[in-house]
Amino acid sequence: MNAVAVRRGETEPVVVEKPRPEPEPGEALVRTLRVGIDGTDHEVIEGSHGGFPDGEDHLVLGHEAVGVVEDPNGTEFEVGDVVVPTVRRPPSHGTNEYFERGEPDMAPDGEYVERGIVGAHGFMSEYFTSPAACLVPLPRDLAPLGFLVEPISISEKAFEHAFAARSAFEWTPESAMVLGNGSLGLLTLAMLDVSDRFGRLYCLGRRDRPDPSIDVIESLGATYVDSRETPVSSVAEVHEPVDFVYEATGYAKHAFETIEALAPNGVGALLGVPTDWSFEVAGGRLHREFVLHNKALVGSVNSNVGHFEAAVDRLRALPDSFVDDLVTGVYGLEDLDAAFADDDSTIKTAVELGRI
Numbered sequence: 001m002n003a004v005a006v007r008r009g010e011t012e013p014v015v016v017e018k019p020r021p022e023p024e025p026g027e028a029l030v031r032t033l034r035v036g037i038d039g040t041d042h043e044v045i046e047g048s049h050g051g052f053p054d055g056e057d058h059l060v061l062g063h064e065a066v067g068v069v070e071d072p073n074g075t076e077f078e079v080g081d082v083v084v085p086t087v088r089r090p091p092s093h094g095t096n097e098y099f100e101r102g103e104p105d106m107a108p109d110g111e112y113v114e115r116g117i118v119g120a121h122g123f124m125s126e127y128f129t130s131p132a133a134c135l136v137p138l139p140r141d142l143a144p145l146g147f148l149v150e151p152i153s154i155s156e157k158a159f160e161h162a163f164a165a166r167s168a169f170e171w172t173p174e175s176a177m178v179l180g181n182g183s184l185g186l187l188t189l190a191m192l193d194v195s196d197r198f199g200r201l202y203c204l205g206r207r208d209r210p211d212p213s214i215d216v217i218e219s220l221g222a223t224y225v226d227s228r229e230t231p232v233s234s235v236a237e238v239h240e241p242v243d244f245v246y247e248a249t250g251y252a253k254h255a256f257e258t259i260e261a262l263a264p265n266g267v268g269a270l271l272g273v274p275t276d277w278s279f280e281v282a283g284g285r286l287h288r289e290f291v292l293h294n295k296a297l298v299g300s301v302n303s304n305v306g307h308f309e310a311a312v313d314r315l316r317a318l319p320d321s322f323v324d325d326l327v328t329g330v331y332g333l334e335d336l337d338a339a340f341a342d343d344d345s346t347i348k349t350a351v352e353l354g355r356i
């Protein structure tokens with residue numbers, strides 16, 4: 001079968017030939033339909049995040065997949081069921097408490113591998129196998145957009161953790177700001193919009209108009225903030241202090257500037273995965289502000305089955321017009337250059353490996 005992989009020492013995705021996998025007991029064989037691409041895939045390809053499976057000279061890419069069960073292999077699935085796989089699996093030295101209680105997303109480094117990202121091949125191949133417990137069923141009509149379930153699940157988890165940090169008192173948020181106009185940022189902005197929890201929404205980027213991501217922001221009724229004119233630290237002054245900040249830029253200064261953008265009692269969720277970078281911050285001022293205004297910052301990574309299930313409902317709630325604008329292209333294996341393009345006209349793309 002065909003698969004899309006990055007080889008050790010290279011920084012371009014290529015099509016490779018691999019044997020079709022055989023399901024182990026408890027696993028189903030899935031025929032892949034589509035696999036989405038996000039900023040993490042680009043980080044993996046350039047080598048700044050993730051890593052190859054032990055002893056392998058390549059990593060099959062892809063962690064945002066949707067497929068159709070080809071062989072249930074004695075599991076609870078039936079041939080033809082549409083499914084979305086979760087990303088984390090136990091490490092080679094064996095499972096652990098996080099997997100056993102269904103919270104692999106809370107496992108520390110070294111206690112998991114991530115398919116298509118670190119230590120395990122991904123889903124960007126014509127077939128993949130997965131433990132049935134790591135496959136989330138999807139209604140058939142949502143199959144073409146099933147590759148959006150994994151990134152939506154990332155924000156379901158982040159919202160759950162951030163809002164839990166405000167659950168000890170009466171929190172009545174009115175405004176939210178997403179930092180980053182990439183695919184995760186825009187998807188999250190739309191999720192916040194359909195949640196009807198926030199009357200005023202903002203989204204930060206660093207692009208000139210005309211730009212398709214700015215059009216998406218404005219079509220959602222949100223205000224575009226250009227970080228070159230209004231840094232995150234000035235948002236409170238120029239616009240308003242915001243109750244919720246969701247960071248999806250991977251720009252490390254934003255983690256600290258978020259404290260200044262937040263309203264009293266506000267919460268920030270940090271999602272970006274920056275590379276090492278040292279810089280100065282006004283530590284005393286930020287610390288004082290954090291304490292005296294009861295602010296919270298929550299880091300969040302990955303997601304579990306419960307978040308995937310919530311993501312299926314949230315995908316259903318997203319307006320068709322938004323999804324049409326977000327997904328700028330779905331490409332076959334012959335068009336990998338377009339699928340992995342990293343330019344301003346590309347928002348969200350997917351590779352199509354099969355049809356339902």
Ligand code: NAP
Pocket residue numbers: 038039040043154179180181182183184185204205206207227228248249250251270271272273274300301302
């Ligand atoms: P992406 O497509 O690279 O998006 C990042 C966006 O942030 C880009 O549009 C970029 O603008 C913008 N940006 C970067 N620095 C900025 C600045 N200083 N001011 C304004 N805008 C800035 O990546 P993504 O797929 O949306 O993911 C976003 C981040 O979340 C990445 O770091 C990714 O690794 C991380 N992530 C984490 C998780 C998790 O589980 N924690 C899950 C998925 C993704 P330009 O395009 O104009 O440069």
Ligand code: BGC
Pocket residue numbers: 038040041063087114117150151154301302303
């Ligand atoms: C994936 C997550 C993963 C994270 C860190 C994200 O792009 O969606 O599942 O945990 O990267 O590797």
Ligand code: ZN
Pocket residue numbers: 038040063064151
């Ligand atoms: Zn991702």
